[in-house]
Amino acid sequence: MHIAVRTSLVLAAAIALSGCTSTQPRTQDSSPERDASMIGGIMQLEGTWVMTDENGTEMVATTYKPTAAGSAVHEVMFPGMEHEMVNLYHMDGSDLVVTHDCAAGNQPRMVASKSTTGVDGSRVYFFDFDSVSNYRADQGHYMGNLTLTINGDRLTQTWVSLDSEGNKTDPVVFEMTRR
Numbered sequence: 001m002h003i004a005v006r007t008s009l010v011l012a013a014a015i016a017l018s019g020c021t022s023t024q025p026r027t028q029d030s031s032p033e034r035d036a037s038m039i040g041g042i043m044q045l046e047g048t049w050v051m052t053d054e055n056g057t058e059m060v061a062t063t064y065k066p067t068a069a070g071s072a073v074h075e076v077m078f079p080g081m082e083h084e085m086v087n088l089y090h091m092d093g094s095d096l097v098v099t100h101d102c103a104a105g106n107q108p109r110m111v112a113s114k115s116t117t118g119v120d121g122s123r124v125y126f127f128d129f130d131s132v133s134n135y136r137a138d139q140g141h142y143m144g145n146l147t148l149t150i151n152g153d154r155l156t157q158t159w160v161s162l163d164s165e166g167n168k169t170d171p172v173v174f175e176m177t178r179r
Helices: 002-018 032-043
Strands: 047-052 058-067 072-077 085-092 095-101 107-112 115-117 123-133 141-151 154-163 172-178
Touching: 032 072, 032 085, 032 095, 032 115, 032 123, 058 172, 095 123, 095 141, 107 141
Parallel strands: none
Antiparallel strands: 047 058, 047 172, 058 072, 072 085, 085 095, 095 107, 107 123, 115 123, 123 141, 141 154, 154 172
């Protein structure tokens, strides 16, 4: 009887602890309207965007395409070049997130909790640093902020890096037009 009681207690504890580690996905508040409001503007960037380099030559700066049955947008920056990089935009609950696979070898994740409309009618997304994976001190920096300003067939990306101490660097701005 004593062994049976101990076995029952061990079994009850195992069952209780198994509830602490669920394999069920974490759900967050969102709605189809919220998703469409946030990622819908990014979906509209589908296509090829060009800019003029420092020599005055037009070059492909980035391409966007919906992926994952329309639940994400895949961006390739500087396609085919040595410093090609990839961004993946998707919803996480009610937030729009972007993961930037950087040429520096790390992958910062940035979150936009809202978008705004500029005085000129442009749509502006402000992404702020959330986390970074694969960061090593010898890389010296990682992306910390991204502002996307979409105005019809014009797109501006403003990138700000963070150094190893979390200090912001000067912004790098890409002005593009749709091809």
